[in-house]
Amino acid sequence: xxxxxxxxxxxxxxxxxxxxxxxxxxxxxxxxxxxxxxxxxxxxxxxxxxxxxxxxxxxxxxxxxxxxxxxxxxxxxxxxxxxxxxx
Amino acid sequence: xxxxxxxxxxxxxxxxxxxxxxxxxxxxxxxxxxxxxxxxxxxxxxxxxxxxxxxxxxxxxxxxxxxxxxxxxxxxxxxxxxxxxxxxxxxxxxxxxxxxxxxxxxxxxxxxxxxxxxxxxxxxxxxxxxxxxxxxxxxxxxxxxxxxxxxxxxxxxxxxxxxxxxxxxxxxxxxxxxxxxxxxxxxxxxxxxxxxxxxxxxxxxxxxxxxxxxxxxxxxxxxxxxxxxxxxxxxxxxxxxxxxxxxxxxxxxxxxxxxxxxxxxxxxxxxxxxxxxxxxxxxxxxxxxxxxxxxxxxxxxxxxxxxxxxxxxxxxxxxxxxxxxxxxxxxxxxxxxxxxxxxxxxxxxxxxxxxxxxxxxxxxxxxxxxxxxxxxxxxxxxxxxxxxxxxxxxxxxxxxxxxxxxxx
Numbered sequence: 001x002x003x004x005x006x007x008x009x010x011x012x013x014x015x016x017x018x019x020x021x022x023x024x025x026x027x028x029x030x031x032x033x034x035x036x037x038x039x040x041x042x043x044x045x046x047x048x049x050x051x052x053x054x055x056x057x058x059x060x061x062x063x064x065x066x067x068x069x070x071x072x073x074x075x076x077x078x079x080x081x082x083x084x085x086x087x
Numbered sequence: 088x089x090x091x092x093x094x095x096x097x098x099x100x101x102x103x104x105x106x107x108x109x110x111x112x113x114x115x116x117x118x119x120x121x122x123x124x125x126x127x128x129x130x131x132x133x134x135x136x137x138x139x140x141x142x143x144x145x146x147x148x149x150x151x152x153x154x155x156x157x158x159x160x161x162x163x164x165x166x167x168x169x170x171x172x173x174x175x176x177x178x179x180x181x182x183x184x185x186x187x188x189x190x191x192x193x194x195x196x197x198x199x200x201x202x203x204x205x206x207x208x209x210x211x212x213x214x215x216x217x218x219x220x221x222x223x224x225x226x227x228x229x230x231x232x233x234x235x236x237x238x239x240x241x242x243x244x245x246x247x248x249x250x251x252x253x254x255x256x257x258x259x260x261x262x263x264x265x266x267x268x269x270x271x272x273x274x275x276x277x278x279x280x281x282x283x284x285x286x287x288x289x290x291x292x293x294x295x296x297x298x299x300x301x302x303x304x305x306x307x308x309x310x311x312x313x314x315x316x317x318x319x320x321x322x323x324x325x326x327x328x329x330x331x332x333x334x335x336x337x338x339x340x341x342x343x344x345x346x347x348x349x350x351x352x353x354x355x356x357x358x359x360x361x362x363x364x365x366x367x368x369x370x371x372x373x374x375x376x377x378x379x380x381x382x383x384x385x386x387x388x389x390x391x392x393x394x395x396x397x398x399x400x401x402x403x404x405x406x407x408x409x410x411x412x413x414x415x416x417x418x419x420x421x422x423x424x425x426x427x428x429x430x431x432x433x434x435x436x437x438x439x440x441x442x443x444x445x446x447x448x449x450x451x452x453x454x455x456x457x458x459x460x461x462x463x464x465x466x467x468x469x470x471x472x473x474x475x476x477x478x479x480x481x482x483x484x485x486x487x488x489x490x491x492x493x494x495x
Contacts, residue, residue, distance in 0.1 A: 034349060034389050036376065046177050051169050053206045059196060061229040061242045068300055070310040070344040080450045081169050085416050085425040
């Protein structure tokens with residue numbers, strides 16, 4: 001039962017964040033692009049590291065790609081080459 | 088033929104080293120897999136050839152200790168698609184120790200960028216420099232210890248990048264910008280951190296961690312980031328055929344080069360995995376990524392994302408290797424929705440056909456057809472045709488090739 005309650009709370013969080021954020025985004029007019037690697041879908045092939053023009057991606061200890069947000073210039077080249085659409 | 092000959096020289100040496108490693112692995116009776124394909128590529132310019140080779144070796148030295156080796160080579164006569172290098176070689180060597188309560192892994196990776204083009208690396212720091220990547224070395228170590236419901240881990244990564252810089256200076260005599268090649272230069276990054284996770288109940292995990300990303304080549308530390316993260320993950324299996332998981336993570340980042348609104352990141356996910364019987368499996372997941380500034384004055388949406396995938400296994404194939412797989416990734420904010428479909432079918436004894444389609448909106452479409460013949464369960468010979476069609480106006484690239492995969 002406890003687990004079900006927690007799951008319901010997480011579901012509500014996803015929905016609330018989705019809608020609340022959208023309103024905030026519309027009022028400020030801000031456009032944010034941040035590239036992150038979905039660790040569950042990354043196969044560690046390194047194609048993103050190969051194309052990144054700012055040396056912003058490295059492998060972590062699990063062999064998955066990680067984007068250094070301070071170096072990333074949001075060029076989006078990694079998105080096009082990722083075979084698993086993990087970015 | 089190639090503008091930067093010495094880079095190819097270092098790659099050739101690496102290729103010889105790969106052969107030595109493979110021979111060594113075979114001598115040690117390690118599990119080795121070799122895949123290689125040769126493709127003729129045409130479209131968007133001259134015809135060329137592409138060789139793709141991958142080697143994986145795994146050697147169990149002791150019951151708790153294993154050695155791993157992996158190499159991946161892409162070699163073409165000219166730049167293909169989005170990739171800035173004609174040649175690219177990646178090597179990985181690792182050692183892994185696992186006992187009941189302790190897991191330690193150490194590894195060395197290197198990347199040889201072959202005939203690298205000049206790239207605007209670190210343009211935020213030195214906009215007047217272009218740096219051609221030659222070789223990247225990465226050493227890493229991780230230790231994980233678990234006792235009771237608690238798991239502690241620590242890691243350290245050091246990355247060293249060798250480059251050839253080109254500086255652009257204005258010539259007052261010719262009134263033109265001139266490219267001046269500078270002495271080789273190296274850049275070092277360090278990443279290290281610790282994490283603790285605690286299993287509160289069999290279905291609930293709590294985790295906390297901190298890590299530091301340092302770029303040690305700039306005096307003003309603009310690329311440094313310190314991150315503190317907290318998270319919770321829930322996993323339920325109400326039925327043997329259903330798995331539900333959800334997670335919430337908060338990351339606080341501090342870094343000079345970060346947008347203020349990305350200092351606090353929130354990641355929320357929900358995933359439902361279902362087996363519907365009749366050889367049908369699938370999942371659907373919802374992901375929300377949001378952020379706020381330090382004052383938490385406003386909440387910004389980065390993306391909502393829906394991922395879904397369904398797989399059907401044909402029961403007529405005794406090897407269970409014939410399937411249909413279809414999926415999508417919808418992200419209304421990025422408008423880069425992705426759709427894909429894949430099917431593999433047993434045509435007759437040992438002969439399979441595979442069809443593959445993938446579309447990334449506003450980026451590219453890929454189509455692939457492959458016929459594979461398996462003379463034995465460990466050997467594959469294939470004929471493959473791929474069309475990669477970018478949306479940026481460039482012509483499509485057509486890859487036609489043959490290859491083999493052998494497990495020894």
